[in-house]
Amino acid sequence: MITMGIQRLARLLRRLPALPGAKEPELLIGAVLCGVAVLAALFGPMLLGGDPAAQDLFHVLQPPSWSHPCGTDAFGRDILLRLVYGLRLTIMEIAVSLVVAAGVGVPVGLCAGMAPAWLDSAIMTVSDVVFAFPGLILALLVVSLMGPGLFHALLAIAAFSIPVYIRLARNLTVSLRHSVWVEALQVLGASRARILFLHILPNAATPLLVQATLSSGTVVLSAASLSFLGLGAQPPLPEWGTMMSDGRNALGAAFWPCLFPGLAIAAAVIGLNCLGDGLRDRFDSSSRR
Amino acid sequence: MSRLLRRAAALPLIMLGVSAAVFVAIHALPGDPARLMAGPQAPESTIMALRVRLGLDQPLGAQYLHFLERAAHGDFGISLRDGSPVSTVIVERLPYSLALGGLAYLLALLVGVPGGAFAAAREGSWGDRLLMAATLVGASLAGFWVALLGMEVFAVRLRWLPLMGAGDWRHYVLPALVLSLLPMAMILRMTRAGAREVLRQDYIRTARAKGLSPWTTITRHALRNALAPVVTVVALNLGGLISGAVVTETVFDWPGVGRLLVDSVRYRDYPVIQGVTLLSVLGVLLANLLAEGVIARFDPKARGA
Numbered sequence: 001m002i003t004m005g006i007q008r009l010a011r012l013l014r015r016l017p018a019l020p021g022a023k024e025p026e027l028l029i030g031a032v033l034c035g036v037a038v039l040a041a042l043f044g045p046m047l048l049g050g051d052p053a054a055q056d057l058f059h060v061l062q063p064p065s066w067s068h069p070c071g072t073d074a075f076g077r078d079i080l081l082r083l084v085y086g087l088r089l090t091i092m093e094i095a096v097s098l099v100v101a102a103g104v105g106v107p108v109g110l111c112a113g114m115a116p117a118w119l120d121s122a123i124m125t126v127s128d129v130v131f132a133f134p135g136l137i138l139a140l141l142v143v144s145l146m147g148p149g150l151f152h153a154l155l156a157i158a159a160f161s162i163p164v165y166i167r168l169a170r171n172l173t174v175s176l177r178h179s180v181w182v183e184a185l186q187v188l189g190a191s192r193a194r195i196l197f198l199h200i201l202p203n204a205a206t207p208l209l210v211q212a213t214l215s216s217g218t219v220v221l222s223a224a225s226l227s228f229l230g231l232g233a234q235p236p237l238p239e240w241g242t243m244m245s246d247g248r249n250a251l252g253a254a255f256w257p258c259l260f261p262g263l264a265i266a267a268a269v270i271g272l273n274c275l276g277d278g279l280r281d282r283f284d285s286s287s288r289r
Numbered sequence: 290m291s292r293l294l295r296r297a298a299a300l301p302l303i304m305l306g307v308s309a310a311v312f313v314a315i316h317a318l319p320g321d322p323a324r325l326m327a328g329p330q331a332p333e334s335t336i337m338a339l340r341v342r343l344g345l346d347q348p349l350g351a352q353y354l355h356f357l358e359r360a361a362h363g364d365f366g367i368s369l370r371d372g373s374p375v376s377t378v379i380v381e382r383l384p385y386s387l388a389l390g391g392l393a394y395l396l397a398l399l400v401g402v403p404g405g406a407f408a409a410a411r412e413g414s415w416g417d418r419l420l421m422a423a424t425l426v427g428a429s430l431a432g433f434w435v436a437l438l439g440m441e442v443f444a445v446r447l448r449w450l451p452l453m454g455a456g457d458w459r460h461y462v463l464p465a466l467v468l469s470l471l472p473m474a475m476i477l478r479m480t481r482a483g484a485r486e487v488l489r490q491d492y493i494r495t496a497r498a499k500g501l502s503p504w505t506t507i508t509r510h511a512l513r514n515a516l517a518p519v520v521t522v523v524a525l526n527l528g529g530l531i532s533g534a535v536v537t538e539t540v541f542d543w544p545g546v547g548r549l550l551v552d553s554v555r556y557r558d559y560p561v562i563q564g565v566t567l568l569s570v571l572g573v574l575l576a577n578l579l580a581e582g583v584i585a586r587f588d589p590k591a592r593g594a
Contacts, residue, residue, distance in 0.1 A: 129306040132570050136532030137550070144554040144562050145314055221431055225536050228433050229551055241431075248437055252445045255438070262434030269429035 027278025033271025041091055044084035052077065052085040052238045061254040071256040073246060079257060082238035083264050089239050090268060093154055093223045094216045100158035102212060105165025110196045110204075112166065113173025124170065131163040139222060143231045150223075150239065153232035157222045161215055168211055172204035206283045214276035217269040224265055240265050293581055300574055307570050308360070312353050315559045325557065326369045365567075366560035370553070375564040379546060385455055386545035390534055392461055393468035394523065401473045402519065405480025406507050409488060409515075421481075424474035432533050436467045436540040453542040464541045468533050472526055479522045483515030517584050524580030528573045 045052075056076030064071045070079035112123040130138070135157075142156035176182060177200065185195050226232035227241030235242055240261040247257030323339040324331070340346050343366075344355055359365070365375040408417040443463065444452040451460050487493060488511055496506045531547070538547035546565055553561040 125306070129303060129310065132303060132307060132573055133566070134528035134531040134569050134573060136535050137528075137566055137569050140535070140550060140554050141311065141314070141562060141566055144557060144559070217429065224431055225433065225532075228431075229536065229539060231551075231554060244431075244434060244437065251437060251441050255441050258434070258437045258441070262431055262438070265431045265434065266426070266429055269431075270426060273425060273429055 026274045027282060030271050030273070030275025030278050033267060034275055037087060037268060037271060038091070040084055041087040044087070045081070048078075048081050048084060050078060050081050052082045053236045061250055061257070063254070064256055070260040071254070073243070073257045074250050074254075079243070079260050082243060083240070083260060086238040086240045086243065086261070086264065087268075089150075089233070089237065090220055090223070093150075093157075094219050096151075096154045097158040097161065097219045097223075098212050098216065100155060101161035101215075102165050102208065104158075105162040106169045106201075106208060108162075109166040109169025109171075110173050110201060113170040113200075114177060114192055114196055120170070123166070127163040127166045130160070131167075133160060135160040135218075135222065136225065139226060140231070143226065148231045148234065150227070150233040150237065153223060153226040156226070157219055161218070164211065164215065165208070168208060169204060172207060173200055176200050176203055210276060210279045210283060213272060213279055217272040217276070220265060220268050220272065293578070293585055296581060297578060300578065303574060304567075304571060305357075308357070308567055309353065311563055311566055312356060313349070315563055316349055316352065326367075360567075365564040368553075368558055368561050370556050370558045370561070375560045378549065378561060379564055379568060382544060382546045382549050385543060386534060386538070386547060389461065389464055389468060389538070389543060389545060390530055392465040393530065394472060396465060396469040397472035397476050398523075400469075401476030402480050402512070402516075405477045405482075405519075406484055406512055406515075408477070408481040409484035409511075410503050410507050412485060417481075420477065424477050427470050427474035430470065432467050432470065433536050433540045435470065436463065436537060439463045439467065440540075453540075455544055464537050464543055467540075468530070468537045471533055472523070472530060475522055475526055476519055479519050480512075480515060483518045484511050487511040487515045513587075517587060520580050520583050520587075524576040527576040528569075531569050531572065 054077065056072070059068075059072055059076045060074055062068055062072040062076075068078050068080065070083065073079055073082070108123060108127075112120045115123070133141075138160045139153065139156035142159055143152055146152040146155070173196070182195060182199065185199060190199075223232055224239070224241030224244070227239045228245045230245065233239035233242045235246065243261040244258050247254075247259075247261065250257050323336050323343060323345055326343075327336050327339050344352055347355070356366075363376050365379075367373070368375055368378050371378075404420055408420045411417050440452055440463065443450045449459075450462055454460060484507060488507070493506060493511060496510050497503070501509070534545065535547035535550055537543070538545045539551045542548070546568070549561065550565045552558075553565070
């Protein structure tokens with residue numbers, strides 16, 4: 001049942017219209033936003049200077065000004081500086097959860113695609129069981145078992161993305177394994193592992209990369225949600241969700257400690273979604289497999 | 290119909306797998322629920338008695354069978370936090386979550402379906418572009434951020450709406466709007482995609498050729514056929530709605546199941562966490578099954594083996 005559901009959703013998602021008009025602007029918007037983000041994460045701290053945790057209790061909740069373009073928070077910390085350091089954290093979050101999710105999901109999916117039917121269906125059933133959990137519920141379960149903390153939150157987020165990679169890698173493998181060149185490799189005596197990892201994986205890389213880009217937006221939103229709930233990154237880490245959770249207490253007196261981290265999240269997620277959609281459209285023929 | 294029955298039959302099996310996974314995960318923990326429940330100052334004898342009473346002294350397999358037997362009777366154990374039965378705690382909170390989630394879905398459908406139909410009818414127009422850009426932004430915003438800004442503007446500054454909590458209809462406005470954002474964006478995009486595809490069919494050309502206006506063509510002929518993907522997206526996004534509800538309920542201090550879960554995670558109240566998790570998975574599976582049924586009812590092509 002869920003299998004069919006996922007297949008149907010995948011089919012539907014592929015039919016989702018990208019931004020209307022030309023396809024390229026979307027790719028451009030995404031690439032520019034993501035490029036600016038990477039540059040800001042690399043050089044921002046150097047340009048701005050200062051310690052993101054440095055408190056200045058004489059200048060708490062200062063509105064945006066020339067010296068503090070995004071204002072200061074309830075501890076007098078510069079919000080722009082914290083946002084830039086938060087960007088580094090965000091990139092790290094994406095990297096960790098993608099590496100874990102794809103690192104587990106892709107090899108399992110590749111093997112399922114080549115495995116005998118009974119093993120394939122066993123793996124897919126387990127994957128479907130995990131997929132039946134609403135994302136954040138599974139994440140909360142994992143965090144409640146392992147304890148709060150950014151790393152645990154990232155593992156939790158990776159946990160609910162694993163089934164997506166398993167299914168995608170498996171379907172790609174199934175579609176490729178009967179192609180002529182795979183049969184030729186088999187005739188030449190190549191081992192199953194060699195065929196899977198040296199020949200099928202490179203051919204499946206593009207759709208997997210598109211999927212990774214598209215799920216990066218979800219990672220950013222989920223990590224911020226968990227941190228906002230106090231179950232992910234802990235203060236004083238300048239994680240965007242944590243910053244908003246801090247800013248929440250100042251609402252009524254100052255809105256900027258909440259406003260700017262939310263804008264940063266929106267910009268990052270819009271950039272990643274545009275990039276993912278744009279890449280999907282560009283490589284449509286390969287992601288349709 | 291037989292496929293539907295087969296899927297319905299698979300549902301208990303999947304639930305069994307999910308419950309076993311959750312049960313084993315929770316019981317593999319280093320901590321001792323009896324010690325947690327009795328409190329830090331409890332003497333060893335009390336903890337031992339509690340362990341026997343909760344059945345924690347038995348092997349894991351026996352505990353799981355015992356859990357299944359009680360769960361079949363609606364008994365999911367006792368909350369470690371306040372000592373009342375888990376089922377009672379959940380049933381008390383459930384109406385609040387259902388009301389909020391139902392309202393959010395209703396809003397999403399009321400805006401998403403006409404919006405998507407409009408965008409498809411005027412494909413490429415500025416209205417279409419604007420709506421598509423809005424859905425992209427709507428799906429990229431953090432719900433709790435929109436919630437906080439909404440509270441700041443409408444509750445703190447303008448004082449039009451209450452800040453948080455549940456009460457009369459005005460308490461529903463902000464949380465339901467926030468929760469509806471993501472499904473609204475998805476439904477709008479799906480309706481547009483579905484309607485666009487249907488609008489290319491021959492029978493639509495016939496309808497237009499006999500002189501019907503574009504709007505009548507869409508509402509009377511196209512929409513009915515374009516809605517199957519919308520039903521699927523609504524059902525498959527129930528998981529997303531539940532995830533969103535957890536955060537939204539916590540921000541607005543809404544007394545629903547989502548906030549109950551967050552509070553229980555903070556207190557490590559495992560019986561409640563287990564109960565809420567199983568309930569939400571069951572909800573998602575049932576919604577999928579329902580969507581299959583609805584689609585099979587409206588789309589004869591989907592009924593095959």
